[in-house]
Amino acid sequence: MKFRRRAEIDPQDSFTCSSLTGPFDRKRFDRQRGLDRLINQAFLIIAILAIGLALGLPLLGLSGMWVVSSLLAPLALLGAWLVLTQTTAQVGRSLAMIAVIVERDPGSAEQAIHKALERYPVMRWARLLTYHRLATLRHRQRRFEEAGELCFAVLSEPLRGPAASARAHLLLMLAECKLETGDLPGAYHALDTLFRTRLSLVEALQRLALQTRYELMVNAPDAAIRAGQHKIELAELMPPPQCGAMHAMLAYAAQRTDQPRVAAWLWERARMITPPGLLEQFERGAFSVGVVEATEPG
Amino acid sequence: MPTRLPLLIIGALAVLLLLTTHPLLALLPWIGLGVLVVVLAGRVQRRRLLHLRVTRSWELALLREYREALRRAWTLLPMVRDQPELHGRCVAVIAHALDELSGYEAATVAFDYLLERLPEDHPLAIRVRLQHAAAAVSQGHLADADEALRKLRPLAEERPGSPISAGYALARLIQDVKTGHFAEAIEHSTQTAEQLRPLGVEAGYGHGLLAYCCDQVARHLDDPDNAERHRKAAASWWRRATILIPPAALAFRFNELSGMQQEVQA
Numbered sequence: 211m212k213f214r215r216r217a218e219i220d221p222q223d224s225f226t227c228s229s230l231t232g233p234f235d236r237k238r239f240d241r242q243r244g245l246d247r248l249i250n251q252a253f254l255i256i257a258i259l260a261i262g263l264a265l266g267l268p269l270l271g272l273s274g275m276w277v278v279s280s281l282l283a284p285l286a287l288l289g290a291w292l293v294l295t296q297t298t299a300q301v302g303r304s305l306a307m308i309a310v311i312v313e314r315d316p317g318s319a320e321q322a323i324h325k326a327l328e329r330y331p332v333m334r335w336a337r338l339l340t341y342h343r344l345a346t347l348r349h350r351q352r353r354f355e356e357a358g359e360l361c362f363a364v365l366s367e368p369l370r371g372p373a374a375s376a377r378a379h380l381l382l383m384l385a386e387c388k389l390e391t392g393d394l395p396g397a398y399h400a401l402d403t404l405f406r407t408r409l410s411l412v413e414a415l416q417r418l419a420l421q422t423r424y425e426l427m428v429n430a431p432d433a434a435i436r437a438g439q440h441k442i443e444l445a446e447l448m449p450p451p452q453c454g455a456m457h458a459m460l461a462y463a464a465q466r467t468d469q470p471r472v473a474a475w476l477w478e479r480a481r482m483i484t485p486p487g488l489l490e491q492f493e494r495g496a497f498s499v500g501v502v503e504a505t506e507p508g
Numbered sequence: 509m510p511t512r513l514p515l516l517i518i519g520a521l522a523v524l525l526l527l528t529t530h531p532l533l534a535l536l537p538w539i540g541l542g543v544l545v546v547v548l549a550g551r552v553q554r555r556r557l558l559h560l561r562v563t564r565s566w567e568l569a570l571l572r573e574y575r576e577a578l579r580r581a582w583t584l585l586p587m588v589r590d591q592p593e594l595h596g597r598c599v600a601v602i603a604h605a606l607d608e609l610s611g612y613e614a615a616t617v618a619f620d621y622l623l624e625r626l627p628e629d630h631p632l633a634i635r636v637r638l639q640h641a642a643a644a645v646s647q648g649h650l651a652d653a654d655e656a657l658r659k660l661r662p663l664a665e666e667r668p669g670s671p672i673s674a675g676y677a678l679a680r681l682i683q684d685v686k687t688g689h690f691a692e693a694i695e696h697s698t699q700t701a702e703q704l705r706p707l708g709v710e711a712g713y714g715h716g717l718l719a720y721c722c723d724q725v726a727r728h729l730d731d732p733d734n735a736e737r738h739r740k741a742a743a744s745w746w747r748r749a750t751i752l753i754p755p756a757a758l759a760f761r762f763n764e765l766s767g768m769q770q771e772v773q774a
Binding site: 261264265284287410411412446447448449450453454475478479482483484485 | 538541563567570571669671701705706707708709711715748751752
């Protein structure tokens with residue numbers, strides 16, 4: 211059985227070629243982030259000036275200017291804040307919608323992302339989360355090279371506030387993109403960072419699946435099958451396609467480490483829970499984890 | 509009251525802005541703005557913590573720690589009353605845990621609550637309807653379950669190979685078992701086993717129920733050869749079921765399966 215990268219087997223589907231936003235342009239991303247920074251700095255300057263005016267005028271004895279200090283200055287600050295929060299709130303609402311439709315209707319998700327990326331001014335977290343949604347879409351479309359670049363670009367920025375919640379998913383996607391494109395050092399770095407990141411249960415399970423795949427790719431099946439029973443128990447908690455992939459990977463590792471009975475048992479389980487098309491790929495050694503964002507209960 | 513606090517602060521600020529004439533009073537609006545920022549930041553922080561606690565209860569349900577998940581979600585419920593999304597998640601955890609612990613009647617109340625609030629075509633709503641139908645079968649409300657499953661059939665057929673279609677296949681199988689339609693269940697057994705795949709290891713429940721159907725048919729057959737054939741089929745389905753799920757777990761979920769292990773070994 212020859213181990214192959216999934217990207218070599220499944221070509222990109224026709225939909226991805228006619229995308230609205232086109233390939234990821236790092237320069238555009240940097241330009242947008244620069245402009246966002248400029249707007250945020252302008253907001254900060256307005257705030258400092260407003261506070262300076264409000265406090266400075268009475269202290270300078272210009273008490274007749276009370277209208278400026280106590281009315282106009284706070285209003286200017288509130289106005290600037292409202293403009294910034296209004297567009298950010300609009301982007302925030304579309305982000306929630308995109309998260310729901312990205313699986314069901316990638317075309318509409320692409321359009322919504324395109325619109326959200328054209329909005330100014332928005333807060334840093336909203337811009338970064340829009341790019342996170344774009345990375346999720348590209349990952350789902352199996353455009354791994356581009357999805358990896360997107361993840362890397364977003365991860366290079368400081369992820370604070372609401373954007374911090376996307377960090378683990380970005381790292382998981384980055385690790386999978388690197389594995390799919392055969393960039394093993396890149397995958398190692400992403401996995402290493404994941405081990406130093408606080409993860410939810412679903413994220414930790416996906417990290418385990420990616421780690422197992424990495425260990426098979428670097429020809430370390432003994433590491434992949436180590437603590438096998440525990441890994442099988444964890445695999446049972448994974449969403450079905452990942453559960454099947456994990457069983458197939460462990461079966462492959464057991465086969466390679468000369469444990470035919472364990473391998474046969476794992477393959478039997480994998481055959482019962484994996485759709486036939488996917489199973490065929492697993493049997494050829496093309497394992498795909500298919501990282502997903504942690505979903506809601508139910 | 510807490511939800512109106514920012515509005516009250518803004519209102520008070522506006523009044524102060526209009527009344528302020530003394531230079532030192534110019535500071536008051538700024539202090540008010542500061543309080544507003546602190547209140548909003550505190551609220552965001554509180555929501556984040558609640559979100560984490562709800563997620564933890566869901567993770568416990570995922571780890572099959574249903575009693576603890578139920579206890580935590582129940583404790584959180586009053587705290588998330590003013591946050592519809594988190595409240596819905598809590599109810600979903602409670603419903604799931606109750607269903608797994610065979611508290612079907614209470615689970616049905618939670619399912620009804622969710623169905624009243626979720627959009628009809630939401631994937632979670634369809635899954636909840638499936639669980640609702642399965643709970644109705646388990647409670648013996650066969651007419652209700654039959655109607656619910658009939659309505660779900662087109663949705664399941666639209667999504668072949670999805671967890672929804674798998675959930676529908678399992679619910680139909682449970683219905684066949686509870687109503688004694690064992691022969692019908694066996695007739696479609698190969699197709700059912702295929703449909704169950706997206707359930708992951710939980711497909712084992714379906715295999716176990718198919719084993720039970722074969723065993724029941726074998727008991728009532730006069731023809732010894734045919735009965736033996738069904739007994740062998742029962743043993744084969746049971747073997748598949750126990751590869752995925754331990755016999756004790758199968759028997760805990762479905763009382764009917766409690767004697768299957770001995771039956772097959774005999």
